[in-house]
Amino acid sequence: MKENETIAMDRVSVRFTSQGRVVPALDDITTTFRLSELVSVVGESGAGKTTLGRALLGLAKPDSGAVMFRGRNIHRLGKREMKDFRKHVQVVFQDPYDVMNPKHVVLDYLSMPLRFISGVSSRADLRSSCSGLLDQVGLEREFLSKYPHQLSGGQKQRIAIARALATEPDFIVADEPTSMLDASAAAGILNLLRKLAAKRGMGYMIITHNMGVAAYASDRIVVMYSGKVVEDSAADDIVNAPRHPYTSVLISHAPLSQRSERKLLAERDGSDADPDATDPWKLSGCRYFARCPRGTEECRKVFPALSTVPGGGSVACWNPLVNDDGSRVS
Amino acid sequence: MKIRESKLERLFRTESGTDTFLKKLLMSRGGMTGLIILCALAVISLLSSVIAPYSPYAIIAKPYLSPSSVHLFGTDGLGRDIFSQMIYGTSLSLEIGFVSAIGITTIGTLVGIVSGYVGSYVDEVLMRFVDVMLVIPSIAFMIFVSTIMGPGVISVLTVIIVFGWPPMSRMVRSQVLSLKKRGFVESAVVSNSTKPFILFRMILPNITSLILANALLAVIYAIIADASLAFIGLASTTSYSWGTVLYNAQVEGAIYHNGILWITLPGLAIAVTGIAMTLLARAFGDITDPRYSTEGR
Amino acid sequence: MATTIADIRGLSVTFPSKKGTVRAVDAVDLSIEEGSIFGIAGESGCGKTTIGLSLLGMIREPGSVEGTIAVNGKDVTSLRGEERRLFRWKEVSMVFQGAMNSLNPVSSVGEQITEVIIDHTGGTRKEAMNRAADLLRKVRLPSDILRRYPHQLSGGQKQRVVIAMAIALSPKLIIADEPTTALDVVSQEHILRLLKEVVKASGSTVVIISHDLSLIADMCDRLAVMYLGRIVESGRAQDVLSSPAHPYTRALIDSNITLDKRGKKVESIPGYPPSPINLPSNCRFSGRCPFATNECFDSEPPASTLEDGRVVYCYHPRHGNEGK
Ligand SMILES: Nc1ncnc2c1ncn2[C@@H]1O[C@H](COP(=O)(O)OP(=O)(O)O)[C@@H](O)[C@H]1O
Ligand SMILES: Nc1ncnc2c1ncn2[C@@H]1O[C@H](COP(=O)(O)OP(=O)(O)O)[C@@H](O)[C@H]1O
Ligand SMILES: [Mg+2]
Ligand SMILES: [Mg+2]
Numbered sequence: 001m002k003e004n005e006t007i008a009m010d011r012v013s014v015r016f017t018s019q020g021r022v023v024p025a026l027d028d029i030t031t032t033f034r035l036s037e038l039v040s041v042v043g044e045s046g047a048g049k050t051t052l053g054r055a056l057l058g059l060a061k062p063d064s065g066a067v068m069f070r071g072r073n074i075h076r077l078g079k080r081e082m083k084d085f086r087k088h089v090q091v092v093f094q095d096p097y098d099v100m101n102p103k104h105v106v107l108d109y110l111s112m113p114l115r116f117i118s119g120v121s122s123r124a125d126l127r128s129s130c131s132g133l134l135d136q137v138g139l140e141r142e143f144l145s146k147y148p149h150q151l152s153g154g155q156k157q158r159i160a161i162a163r164a165l166a167t168e169p170d171f172i173v174a175d176e177p178t179s180m181l182d183a184s185a186a187a188g189i190l191n192l193l194r195k196l197a198a199k200r201g202m203g204y205m206i207i208t209h210n211m212g213v214a215a216y217a218s219d220r221i222v223v224m225y226s227g228k229v230v231e232d233s234a235a236d237d238i239v240n241a242p243r244h245p246y247t248s249v250l251i252s253h254a255p256l257s258q259r260s261e262r263k264l265l266a267e268r269d270g271s272d273a274d275p276d277a278t279d280p281w282k283l284s285g286c287r288y289f290a291r292c293p294r295g296t297e298e299c300r301k302v303f304p305a306l307s308t309v310p311g312g313g314s315v316a317c318w319n320p321l322v323n324d325d326g327s328r329v330s
Numbered sequence: 331m332k333i334r335e336s337k338l339e340r341l342f343r344t345e346s347g348t349d350t351f352l353k354k355l356l357m358s359r360g361g362m363t364g365l366i367i368l369c370a371l372a373v374i375s376l377l378s379s380v381i382a383p384y385s386p387y388a389i390i391a392k393p394y395l396s397p398s399s400v401h402l403f404g405t406d407g408l409g410r411d412i413f414s415q416m417i418y419g420t421s422l423s424l425e426i427g428f429v430s431a432i433g434i435t436t437i438g439t440l441v442g443i444v445s446g447y448v449g450s451y452v453d454e455v456l457m458r459f460v461d462v463m464l465v466i467p468s469i470a471f472m473i474f475v476s477t478i479m480g481p482g483v484i485s486v487l488t489v490i491i492v493f494g495w496p497p498m499s500r501m502v503r504s505q506v507l508s509l510k511k512r513g514f515v516e517s518a519v520v521s522n523s524t525k526p527f528i529l530f531r532m533i534l535p536n537i538t539s540l541i542l543a544n545a546l547l548a549v550i551y552a553i554i555a556d557a558s559l560a561f562i563g564l565a566s567t568t569s570y571s572w573g574t575v576l577y578n579a580q581v582e583g584a585i586y587h588n589g590i591l592w593i594t595l596p597g598l599a600i601a602v603t604g605i606a607m608t609l610l611a612r613a614f615g616d617i618t619d620p621r622y623s624t625e626g627r
Numbered sequence: 628m629a630t631t632i633a634d635i636r637g638l639s640v641t642f643p644s645k646k647g648t649v650r651a652v653d654a655v656d657l658s659i660e661e662g663s664i665f666g667i668a669g670e671s672g673c674g675k676t677t678i679g680l681s682l683l684g685m686i687r688e689p690g691s692v693e694g695t696i697a698v699n700g701k702d703v704t705s706l707r708g709e710e711r712r713l714f715r716w717k718e719v720s721m722v723f724q725g726a727m728n729s730l731n732p733v734s735s736v737g738e739q740i741t742e743v744i745i746d747h748t749g750g751t752r753k754e755a756m757n758r759a760a761d762l763l764r765k766v767r768l769p770s771d772i773l774r775r776y777p778h779q780l781s782g783g784q785k786q787r788v789v790i791a792m793a794i795a796l797s798p799k800l801i802i803a804d805e806p807t808t809a810l811d812v813v814s815q816e817h818i819l820r821l822l823k824e825v826v827k828a829s830g831s832t833v834v835i836i837s838h839d840l841s842l843i844a845d846m847c848d849r850l851a852v853m854y855l856g857r858i859v860e861s862g863r864a865q866d867v868l869s870s871p872a873h874p875y876t877r878a879l880i881d882s883n884i885t886l887d888k889r890g891k892k893v894e895s896i897p898g899y900p901p902s903p904i905n906l907p908s909n910c911r912f913s914g915r916c917p918f919a920t921n922e923c924f925d926s927e928p929p930a931s932t933l934e935d936g937r938v939v940y941c942y943h944p945r946h947g948n949e950g951k
Contacts, residue, residue: 019779044811045782057520086522098513103535109514112521152899153671163517179809182670182838184882188895209811215889239889253812254886255841 004070007056007089007171008032012065014051025051027227028065030306035088035170036203038194040214040235042250043224049207050094052224053173056205057091087117090164094175094207096156099163100148106130106159107144113166133162137192154185161192172204178213190217211254215239223247226287229306233313243309243320245292286318294319361613367606375421382414386570394587403591407582412592415570416599422483422571423553427603430487430552434494435545441495442502446510447529457503463496469562476564485564490555494548501544505537543611550604557600572596632661632800632832633682637694640677640686647904651677653856654694659849661799664826664833666850666864668840668879670900673853675836676724679802682834683719684711699799716747720793724804724836727785730777736788737773743795762791765828766821783814787821794825801825802834807842819846840876841883844868852876855900855911862937872937872944875912910942918943 014026025048033039033056041049054060055067058074066073069085077085090113093099100109110130114120120129131141137158148156157177164172174193178186193204194217206217214221214235221238223231223246231244242248286292286299298318306316355361374381384390388410395405403412445456472489479485509515509532518528557573561580576596578584584592640652652674659665667675677686684703686692696703699718706714723729731739740762741755748755760770766787777785786806793801803822807815819835823846826833837843844850844864851861852873860873871877878896898915901907910916913923920942922928928942 044813059516059519083522086520091520093513093516095513099517101514101518101532101536104514104531108531109517112518112523112527116522116524116527154899160517163521166521178884183840183879183884184670184896186895187882187884187893190884191893191895209813210884211812212884212886212888215886216884216893235889239886249813251886253816255812255839255883257841257880257883257885257887 005035005170006032006068006070007035008068009052009055010066010068012055012062012067014048014055014060015063024227026055026062029227029229030065031222031229031232033171033205034203036201037171037220038197038204038218039220039222040206040208040218041222041224042208042211042214044209044250046226047224048227049209049224050175051227053091053175053205053207056173057089058085083117086113087167088170090167090169090172092157092160092164092172092174092177094179096153096160096180097148099160100156102148105145105147106134106151109159110134110144110163110166113163117167129166130162133166134159136165136196137162138188152185153181154188157181157185157189158192161189161196165196168200170202172202173207174204175207176209177206179208179210186213193217211239211250215254223250228287228303228316230288230317231313231315232306233315237311237313241322243313243315243322244288244317245294245319245321246288248321286316355610355613358613360609364606364609364613367602368610371420371424371603371606374417375424378417378421382411382417384411384414386410386415386418394589396588397591403595404589406578406584406592407587412575412595415575416572416595419570419572419575419596420599422569423556423573423599423603426483426486426490426556426571427549427553430490430494430555431545431548433487433491434498434548434552435541437491438495438498439502439541441499443506443529443533445499446503446506447525447533453503456499460496460499463493468493472559472562472564476562481564483569486556486559489559489564490552494551494555498544498548502537502541505540506533509533509536539614543614546607546611546614550600550607553600553603557596572599629660629662631658632699633657633659633834634697635678635681635694638678638681638696639693640674640681640690641693642690644904649903650856650906651690651903652681653906655853655856655858657851657858657861659800659832659834661832662826662830663848664823664835664846666840666843666847667834667836667853668843668850669838669853670879671838672900672903674856674903675838675853676804678853679721679804679834679836682800682802683715683721685715685721713747716743716798717796718798719800719802720796720798721802722786722789722793722804722806725809726789727782728809730785730788732777735774735776736780740773740788740792740795743792747796758795759791762795763788765794765825766791781814782810783817786810786814786818790818790821790825794829794831797829798831800832800834802836804836805838806835807837807839815842819843822846839883840879841868841885852879855906856903857911857940858938859912859941860937860939862933862935866935866937870945872933872939873912873941874916874918874943878915910940 009029009031012026012029013024016023016025029052041052043049051060055062058067061075066075068074069089072081074085107127107130110133111126114126114129120126127144130144134141134143139155139158143155143159151159177189177193181189190213193206196202197204206214208214219235221233221235222229223238223244225246231238231242231247233243238247239251242251285301286295286303289295289299292299296318304316304318306314308314309320309322355365389408390411391401391405391409393405393407393409395401397404401411401413403416406412441456441460445453471492475485475489479488515528515532518532553572556571557576560573560577573596576593579589579592579596635655635657638652638655639650642649642651655678667678669675680686681692681696682698682703684706692704701714737756737759740759741752744750744755744758745752759773763770763772768784768787772780772784772788780788790803790806806822807818810818822833822835825831835843835847840852844867847864849862850864850867851858852867852875853859854875860867860871860876867876868880871880882893882895884893896915901911901914908927909925910919910923910928913919916923922942928940930938930940931944932938933944
């Protein structure tokens with residue numbers, strides 16, 4: 001039974017056409033998320049993180065492959081089953097400033113899932129359920145009658161989380177839940193998500209460009225680059241022993257609490273160079289080749305498949321930073 | 331694209347202020363001016379039979395009289411009072427303007443919303459149709475209508491509405507499309523909201539001010555179109571609009587008979603109405619601009 | 628002793644609003660050394676941008692400015708007309724918050740940079756174009772970017788273009804308002820390094836404004852932490868970051884989620900800042916401060932100077948640093 005509690009991507013590709021060329025925002029992704037899992041998806045902007053989240057939610061339709069919820073293709077669900085899916089898998093969108101209809105108050109916003117999924121209809125019931133939700137995210141019930149322009153970014157983000165919690169979902173996808181917020185508000189939001197996960201046994205996927213956020217909030221980290229998953233491992237491994245060269249760049253760029261002379265890997269990382277020269281879509285081999293200090297002829301020609309490595313986790317790299325026996329490459 | 335969105339953003343601010351829309355309108359100088367002109371025109375058309383000294387059809391004096399205290403704007407080629415024709419014309423012109431605007435807005439909004447919201451092949455079909463409408467030579471169609479239906483107010487309205495709604499539907503469609511991608515609409519989608527809910531509670535409220543502003547501009551479009559239709563003989567000969575007065579001035583050779591006022595007045599009336607509508611439409615936009623909102627973070 | 632490029636004394640900036648007067652900046656003193664990198668940090672809404680705009684003499688009606696602002700020896704508040712126009716961009720320039728997203732979408736990067744140059748120097752298009760190519764090299768962009776349009780650039784590239792515009796007339800003082808917000812961590816670092824290079828290469832002074840204290844602390848020489856229109860602590864960045872004296876600074880640093888916080892609990896600052904309308908006359912942070920005493924609730928703490936030269940507005944500086 002428990003194994004079935006998953007949301008899985010089976011060879012999913014999502015392509016967009018922009019300026020006359022096809023951008024594979026997701027390229028042949030196969031991966032499984034347990035509903036109780038605390039996972040982060042990390043990568044720089046344009047890596048395809050948002051598209052991955054949207055595909056999981058059925059908001060971006062795969063051009064090929066399928067997204068399976070408890071073993072069923074989410075694009076083949078009937079009305080009732082879709083409702084069930086929406087009940088169990090919820091989302092917090094990237095931009096808290098845009099999630100509420102400017103003409104609606106918080107009560108209207110929080111009522112939506114209760115009305116359309118949980119079937120609550122009486123005004124009094126909606127009101128009391130919504131104040132309960134506000135309470136869960138640490139806001140007072142006075143907020144029910146506020147319009148979005150009367151709320152700060154952090155408050156909006158909390159309300160967006162409250163909406164996602166309304167149906168007591170098993171899994172929440174949160175797209176950059178902290179990138180628009182002050183540090184303090186960001187910590188508040190992540191703590192809230194962690195607390196709710198611990199209390200309710202809920203899982204979540206946090207999409208972020210900040211490895212610090214991912215390390216703080218999750219047990220598993222999926223690293224994406226140009227529509228591909230390049231590394232997928234336990235958070236501890238990613239932080240302490242990154243195997244993909246790109247993962248190590250992200251780690252080296254993550255903020256630290258003390259002033260430090262960081263090793264500026266970026267210097268030879270090549271991400272500073274003209275993107276045309278490092279344009280991942282022009283490469284037939286590893287997407288990261290043009291920026292990679294460890295690239296070889298093999299990397300240029302053939303894309304390395306994501307494969308499991310000794311010690312757990314998987315990496316898509318011909319020359320990972322960890323040897324077969326698990327020791328670090330010097 | 332960018333510009334359109336920021337325009338939208340402006341519209342989002344309306345409801346939030348504590349002031350009512352009307353109060354804000356009255357507080358803006360342009361909106362106030364537009365409203366006063368519009369009210370004045372409305373009073374004139376409602377009281378036309380009281381204000382106009384003569385019937386517009388009655389032959390009451392010699393033809394081609396110069397303006398005098400008896401006939402303020404003189405008389406036409408048959409000896410009818412032009413001032414009275416202008417007063418009665420106000421009524422018909424405004425009627426044509428508003429009825430057409432309602433028609434244009436209703437059809438344009440409906441098609442735009444259906445096209446943008448339903449999408450896929452429905453959108454394809456509707457938008458191809460709009461494209462066709464936009465390239466049809468309107469003159470040919472007008473002549474066609476006038477032969478079939480004969481001249482008259484109904485023909486005029488038909489032609490104006492048929493050619494007026496396609497641009498409106500395009501505008502509405504693009505707004506709907508960009509709204510559909512907004513976070514709050516997607517929030518409703520993932521909340522499993524019904525389609526009518528999304529349409530009527532999420533999308534429509536956020537395009538109403540834009541639709542209203544465009545409806546105001548459609549009024550003046552219709553009044554101008556009516557005047558032009560007179561020249562291809564589609565206007566009613568039995569009732570007077572500003573367009574008919576202008577047309578008569580032209581065919582009866584006002585220019586050779588000291589009829590400067592006769593020629594310029596209908597144009598002036600149309601221009602003043604146009605200014606009023608533009609001021610009002612602009613005020614709509616400004617009111618909803620966050621820069622004018624005193625609160626907000 | 629380095630010379631002072633910008634000196635602010637008793638600066639208050641107020642904006643009228645329906646509910647009362649907003650005191651965006653309240654009695655702020657600042658002095659910025661020539662050739663240094665100065666940071667201003669604090670939660671959003673604390674008045675950072677307003678200080679930046681004040682330095683450019685850009686507070687617009689109905690906002691009103693009190694106090695003195697001297698930049699490069701000039702009294703900013705008394706500049707008018709042409710003099711003020713030349714002062715901006717030539718002596719002080721600003722990378723405005725979100726400017727990278729308000730580049731004109733219908734003209735090329737080259738057109739937009741040359742426009743700024745021609746507008747202020749009156750040279751020919753050709754000279755301006757050469758200068759623009761030069762600038763792009765300085766911000767490490769390939770010269771073919773000149774022909775591209777904003778939508779063809781990544782966020783980091785757009786921010787570089789905006790920085791190129793800000794340094795176009797080699798100003799003495801460059802203010803960068805939230806230059807890295809909305810960029811991913813990799814681009815953030817590149818932009819910060821670029822600003823550092825600019826200072827080194829041209830000897831100009833940079834003021835970096837950010838809500839992210841630890842991000843800027845890494846590269847600033849000195850910094851000021853603001854809370855609700857006031858500076859609560861200012862001093863050498865190194866000192867502030869390693870041993871924050873004001874409880875707010877401490878909380879701000881602690882609330883930052885960093886890589887080394889894995890497995891630990893990061894505390895957010897409880898509550899929200901009070902409204903900048905009708906400011907209290909006690910310590911503004913007292914309501915959220917874990918160390919507040921009666922004194923703090925009663926009256927505003929005066930400035931105190933620590934051994935390392937830091938200025939702190941707190942009755943209990945260094946409180947909560949024990950065990951650190
Ligand atoms: N609606 C869209 N139309 C065209 N291209 C898109 C669209 N959405 C995303 N893309 C492209 O797909 C790629 C991945 O985007 P996204 O998933 O948003 O990345 P991330 O969230 O990691 O920044 C980018 O190159 C982006 O430009
Ligand atoms: N033009 C203005 N009119 C009214 N209030 C303003 C204006 N500019 C800024 N404020 C207010 O002043 C305070 C400080 O704003 P700002 O300097 O932009 O803060 P920061 O840049 O630190 O986020 C905020 O409360 C803001 O609402
Ligand atoms: Mg994204
Ligand atoms: Mg600011």
